[in-house]
Amino acid sequence: xxxxxxxxxxxxVENNVEDDADDVIDDPSEEEESESESESEQEDVKLxxxxxxxxxxxxxxxxxxxxxxxxxxxxxMHKLSLDIDQEKExxxxxxxxxxxxxxxxxxxxxxxxxxxxxxxxxxxxxxxxYYAEMVKTDAHMQKVKGxxxxxxxxxxxxxxxxxxxxxxxxxxxxxxxxxxxxxxxKKQEIEEVKKWRKQRQQSGFKDGKDSMPDFGFEDGKSxxxxxxxxxxxxxxxxxGGKAKQGGGKxxxxxxxxxxxRDSKFGFGGKKGMKKQNTAETTNDFRAFNKGGAAGxxxxxx
Amino acid sequence: xxxxxxxxxxQTAEPRKKDEGAPERPKRTLMGWKDKDEVNQQTxxxxxSPQVFRxxxxxxxxxxxxxxxxYRHLMLxxxxxxxxxxxxxxxxSRSSKGATLNELIELRGCSSALFFECRKHQDLYMWMARxxxxxxxxxxxxxxxxxEELKLTxxxxxxxxxxxxxxxxxxxxxxxxxLKEMIIQIFGxxxxxxxxxxxxxxxxxxxxxxxHIWFRNxxxxxxxxxxxxxxxxxxxxxxxxxxxxxxxxxIKIFAGSFGxxxxxxxxxxxxxxxxxxxxxxxxxxxxxxxxxxKTRRKMxxxxxxxxxxxxxxxxxx
Numbered sequence: 188x189x190x191x192x193x194x195x196x197x198x199x200v201e202n203n204v205e206d207d208a209d210d211v212i213d214d215p216s217e218e219e220e221s222e223s224e225s226e227s228e229q230e231d232v233k234l235x236x237x238x239x240x241x242x243x244x245x246x247x248x249x250x251x252x253x254x255x256x257x258x259x260x261x262x263x264m265h266k267l268s269l270d271i272d273q274e275k276e277x278x279x280x281x282x283x284x285x286x287x288x289x290x291x292x293x294x295x296x297x298x299x300x301x302x303x304x305x306x307x308x309x310x311x312x313x314x315x316x317y318y319a320e321m322v323k324t325d326a327h328m329q330k331v332k333g334x335x336x337x338x339x340x341x342x343x344x345x346x347x348x349x350x351x352x353x354x355x356x357x358x359x360x361x362x363x364x365x366x367x368x369x370x371x372x373k374k375q376e377i378e379e380v381k382k383w384r385k386q387r388q389q390s391g392f393k394d395g396k397d398s399m400p401d402f403g404f405e406d407g408k409s410x411x412x413x414x415x416x417x418x419x420x421x422x423x424x425x426x427g428g429k430a431k432q433g434g435g436k437x438x439x440x441x442x443x444x445x446x447x448r449d450s451k452f453g454f455g456g457k458k459g460m461k462k463q464n465t466a467e468t469t470n471d472f473r474a475f476n477k478g479g480a481a482g483x484x485x486x487x488x
Numbered sequence: 489x490x491x492x493x494x495x496x497x498x499q500t501a502e503p504r505k506k507d508e509g510a511p512e513r514p515k516r517t518l519m520g521w522k523d524k525d526e527v528n529q530q531t532x533x534x535x536x537s538p539q540v541f542r543x544x545x546x547x548x549x550x551x552x553x554x555x556x557x558x559y560r561h562l563m564l565x566x567x568x569x570x571x572x573x574x575x576x577x578x579x580x581s582r583s584s585k586g587a588t589l590n591e592l593i594e595l596r597g598c599s600s601a602l603f604f605e606c607r608k609h610q611d612l613y614m615w616m617a618r619x620x621x622x623x624x625x626x627x628x629x630x631x632x633x634x635x636e637e638l639k640l641t642x643x644x645x646x647x648x649x650x651x652x653x654x655x656x657x658x659x660x661x662x663x664x665x666x667l668k669e670m671i672i673q674i675f676g677x678x679x680x681x682x683x684x685x686x687x688x689x690x691x692x693x694x695x696x697x698x699x700h701i702w703f704r705n706x707x708x709x710x711x712x713x714x715x716x717x718x719x720x721x722x723x724x725x726x727x728x729x730x731x732x733x734x735x736x737x738x739i740k741i742f743a744g745s746f747g748x749x750x751x752x753x754x755x756x757x758x759x760x761x762x763x764x765x766x767x768x769x770x771x772x773x774x775x776x777x778x779x780x781x782k783t784r785r786k787m788x789x790x791x792x793x794x795x796x797x798x799x800x801x802x803x804x805x
């Protein structure tokens with residue numbers, strides 16, 4: 188009895204004391220231990236002399252076991268213990284394999300126990316309507332649930348982000364393709380016109396026949412807005428026509444203004460305002476606010 | 489003993505215990521059961537004899553002072569897992585530990601004890617002892633994960649009897665067998681205990697890997713769509729970990745409770761203090777090694793002089 192010191196350096200002393208105190212048959216068992224020691228010593232250099240004097244009192248152990256164990260004919264129901272065979276050696280450091288081994292051991296045990304219980308006709312698993320105190324509180328389980336949901340949401344968001352990135356990239360490519368197409372088309376048409384002109388030149392401008400090839404851009408279709416665009420939405424409108432600007436108050440004025448500008452400057456909206464004033468348009472005041480200019484200038488100061 | 493049968497479903501055909509004119513209270517010793525059951529005669533007589541085995545195990549769970557928060561939570565987890573335990577106050581220092589603890593156990597009327605001792609706020613040692621004069625084991629506890637960790641998502645009835653599974657290594661050697669028996673008695677909930685609940689919905693796993701005993705606690709979960717109660721699609725059963733988790737490294741087995749002659753010492757055990765000391769010693773020599781390396785280099789250079797380099801003056805102005 189007395190304090191058990193944990194330092195292995197004191198082990199020698201303790202061993203001597205205990206050797207006097209009990210009848211220990213150390214030597215044959217020690218040899219076994221020392222054999223196993225020499226193998227482990229290569230891996231674990233820290234093990235040195237003390238391990239060789241480790242005590243192993245087999246008879247004492249067996250005697251104690253008999254002392255404490257329950258009588259032989261005790262029902263299995265009291266013990267509820269199962270021995271599961273572990274087929275292969277599990278490496279301690281491989282976390283996944285180790286946990287898997289434990290899991291399979293538990294599953295095997297459950298299966299065996301289930302069979303035993305069924306043969307005895309006893310209920311085994313908890314029915315879903317049995318409510319009683321659980322080992323973790325409901326509040327705690329709420330937290331667990333919250334965490335799981337948060338994890339799931341994170342994963343989904345990451346997925347979405349990735350998908351949208353992909354979609355954007357593809358859309359960009361498609362757009363680039365379209366632009367190239369258009370440029371090509373334009374070039375082609377210009378080439379055609381040139382060719383036709385040269386042809387005409389060569390044949391001396393003589394025929395009034397319509398040997399004109401029908402240019403694809405002549406039917407006025409390009410002046411129409413593409414049907415893809417939404418009717419009430421201007422092409423420069425980033426919000427897609429869904430933003431409301433101050434109700435219906437300013438709309439009529441703006442629309443009129445806008446429409447006039449469109450017809451004047453045509454396809455391309457704001458950026459197409461490349462045309463400058465002509466003789467007719469210098470005095471064309473349709474686009475301006477009626478008489479509001481003077482008042483505004485005063486207020487802005 | 490009054491039969492407070494809350495769960496009538498779990499009544500088995502076990503014969504009712506009748507006190508066959510046993511005049512005195514049975515002693516709560518290990519021999520007590522043997523006297524009542526008359527083991528030697530029982531093996532010959534029919535199994536339905538009136539003396540029936542009763543598991544009267546009571547475990548006292550305590551800890552030392554200055555215990556860490558994590559280990560305290562582990563102890564509380566153990567208390568909630570074992571309905572047949574009694575939690576006691578913190579025990580003072582180590583001077584006469586064995587005697588004090590034995591007295592405490594006797595006082596509470598328990599037959600075994602789980603004592604958590606924390607040294608230096610870092611290392612946890614667990615003692616498993618059988619009270620009156622039974623063997624006791626001291627373990628070093630590693631890799632502790634308590635039930636409060638949010639990654640352990642399972643849950644089970646508080647006090648339901650666990651299913652104990654052991655890996656087959658436990659039969660390999662005498663000390664493992666002894667440990668297995670102690671574990672069964674301490675961790676197994678007695679059958680008709682007052683606080684125990686019916687149904688067995690969790691499993692304990694004790695497995696020996698690398699000479700350590702690993703403990704896991706799983707909940708058996710089955711999808712609820714099955715209408716049939718008994719045969720509930722056992723193939724679809726999954727196990728969810730409830731926790732706690734820990735790993736026990738046996739240090740010594742003593743013949744008495746918290747003391748006595750040593751029956752077994754683990755030859756591979758190195759105390760954590762020693763490990764820390766060794767690491768420090770490894771680091772301590774850094775400066776000395778550096779100085780030595782420098783002098784060595786100087787000697788080497790002196791003994792093997794370099795030839796003068798012909799291009800050394802090329803860029804000099």
